[in-house]
Amino acid sequence: MSKKRVTAKEIARELGISVMTVSRALNNRPNVDAETRSRVQEAARRLGYVPNRIAKSLVLQRTHIIGVVVPEITHSFFPEAIRGIEEAAFQAGYHIILTHSSEDATREEEVIHLLESQRVDGILISKAQTVEENRIYQQLLERKVPLVFFDRCVPGIGADCVSVDDEAGAKRITEHLIKIHGYQRIAHLSGPQHISIGRSRLEGFKKALQENHWPFYQDLVVEAGFHETGGYHAMKILLEFPPEQWPRAVVAVNDPAAFGAMKAIREMQLGIPGDIALVGFSDDIRAELMPVPLTTVRQPAYEVGKKAAERLIETIEGNSGQTLEIVLATEQIIRRSCGCNP
Amino acid sequence: MSKKRVTAKEIARELGISVMTVSRALNNRPNVDAETRSRVQEAARRLGYVPNRIAKSLVLQRTHIIGVVVPEITHSFFPEAIRGIEEAAFQAGYHIILTHSSEDATREEEVIHLLESQRVDGILISKAQTVEENRIYQQLLERKVPLVFFDRCVPGIGADCVSVDDEAGAKRITEHLIKIHGYQRIAHLSGPQHISIGRSRLEGFKKALQENHWPFYQDLVVEAGFHETGGYHAMKILLEFPPEQWPRAVVAVNDPAAFGAMKAIREMQLGIPGDIALVGFSDDIRAELMPVPLTTVRQPAYEVGKKAAERLIETIEGNSGQTLEIVLATEQIIRRSCGCNP
DNA sequence: TTGTATGCGTTATCAT
C-alpha cells in the first residue's frame, strides 16, 4: 500500500508555518500574504501534495459526488445517458459513482445503501425491472437524500424525474400508421406493465386508436418484454391466428422486440411492410441496417442524463423549488418498415 | 440539504452506552454482549442509521473504491468492459468511480487527479488518444498508487496491463486472407501509431506478410484512425491509384473504419469480396448486419474489464507479485466480406 | 464486556 501520503501538516512543518495557512493558501482564500502563498504552492508541488477529499468531505459534509444507479449498462440507452450525466456533473464540479443493479431488486437495494453510506450528495436512479415496491425510495426521500429518477420513473412518489415522453412518442408513431397509411388492424407488442415505459407506450398506443376512432382489438396486444426473443414469441402468437385476423401493422415496444418480430414475420414468408408493417422504439444502432430498415422513435438519451444530473445538482444546492417531472420529446425516424420511402 | 444524519453517537446516547460499544456491535466484533448487540442493532434500524464510510475511510486509510478512467463511454467496447470491472469489483466488495477523459489528455489528467484526491484504493486506466507523455502515470507509480491499464496500455512503464492480443489477432486474420484466399495485394487501413492498438495491429499485419514471404507494399498502408470517416477517406486514397495497383484485400484497424471503406468501395461500383475483400476488427454490433456481413475479430471486452479489476484488487491487497502484462486472445468471426461463406 | 483517549486530514471559528 502507498507509503504515507503528503499532508498539509508536512507542508506546514517544512515551511515552519501553521496548517491553517497552508489550507488557506491552497484554497485561494484572500487573507494570505502573496509571498507565503507562493511558497506554499511551490512546496505543495515539490512534495507531490494531493489534497485529501475524504477529510474535506468529512468536515464539510459534502462529497461533490453523485451516485448513479443503472439497471444495465450495455442497454445502449444507458451509456449515452451516463455520458450526459458525466458531462453535467463535470461542468458543475461533481463526479459520479456508477453502480448497476443488473435489473435486480436486491442488488439495487444494496447499491443504494452503499451510495448512501458513501455520503454521495445525491442519487440518480433508473429503476430495476424487478423492483415491486417503493419502500427504499420512500426511505431515501424521508431522509431527505436528494433524488432524481431518470428514464424509468416512479409515479406519484413525490420525487423529481426526467424521462422521455414515451406516451406521446407511441401515440404519434401509431397515428402515423393510422393517418398516413390507414392500416386497420394494428397490434402492439407491449413491454412489462410494471415498468413505466411499458405502461406509457401501451397507453400512447391506445390513445392513438381511441382519439382517431380506430378499431382496438384486445387480442392484438401481446406482452413481449424488452428483448428480441420476447418480440419473436409475441409475434408468433399473433401469427397463429387465421390469416384474416392477422394484424396489418405492428407497434413494438422497442427495437429489439421489433427485430424479433421481423424474424417471426420473415419465417412465415411474409413481407415487410407489404403484408405487415412494423415500427419499433429507441432507434437502436442496428435499426437502419436491417434488411428492411426499421421505422422507429429516437429517445434523447444523452439529454435525459444531462437534464437529470442538472436537476439533481439544483436540488443538492437548494435551488430546486417544487417537485418536477421533466419529460423530453422523442423524434420519429421514418424508414421503410412502416411503408414509407418505398 | 439533508437534516443531520444519525450517527453512532446518537445511538450510544439513546442507549446510554459508549460509541465504541455501538461500533463493535454494528461491525460484528466478538467482544460484545449478545443482548447489548441486539439492542444496538434494533436502535440502528429504528433510527435509520447508515454508517458513514467517509469517516471510516479516513481512519482506515482505505476507501474500497476503484477509480476508472475510460476515454469514451459510447465506444461499444467500454460499456462491456465496465460491466466486467463492476462485476469483479462488486464481488470483492469494492465500488467504482467512473470518469471519462473524452479522449482528451488534459481532461484525463484532471480526472486522475480527482481520483487520487478522492483516495481511491487504485486506478484502472484506458489511455486517451491524445496523451503524448507518461509523466502522470509515472508520478502515480512513484506515489505507489495501485494502477492497472486496460485495453490501451503503456508499454515499458512498469505497470500492470490487461489487453487484447491485438497483434496476434491482426496477424491471424491477415494470414486467413493469405492462406485461405491467397489474396496478393493486401492493404492495411491503420490506426493512429501513438495508440498501442494502432501499433499492434499494424505490427500483426506486417508479421503475417513477412512470415509467409508475402509481398508488402508501403503504399498500401494508410492511416485511417478509428472512425468511419477516416476509413472512408483512407480507402479513397487507395482507390485513386490506377486499378492494377488497387489492393485485392483490405485489413481495417477496426469495424467502423471498415464500414467507411465499404462505403468508398461501393461508391466505385466495386464488389465485396469479389473485387476487394475486407476484414474489420472488434465485432461491432452492426458488422453482421451490413449488406455484405463483415468478417472481423471479436475482442473479449467483458473479460478484459474483469481481469483488469481482479488484478488491481490483488495489487491493492498486496498479493500482486511482479508486474504482469496479461493478454487475452481474440476470436475470429468469419463472415462473407473476406470471401468465405459465399 | 465496556469505556476512554487519541488520531485520521481537513476546515470553521475565534483568537492574536
Place this chain on the structure above:
DNA sequence: ATGATAACGCATACAA
C-alpha cells in the same frame, strides 16, 4: 495575515 483549537464520524489501542 496567521495561529490554536475544536470538530466532522469512526476505529485502534489500551485501560478498567
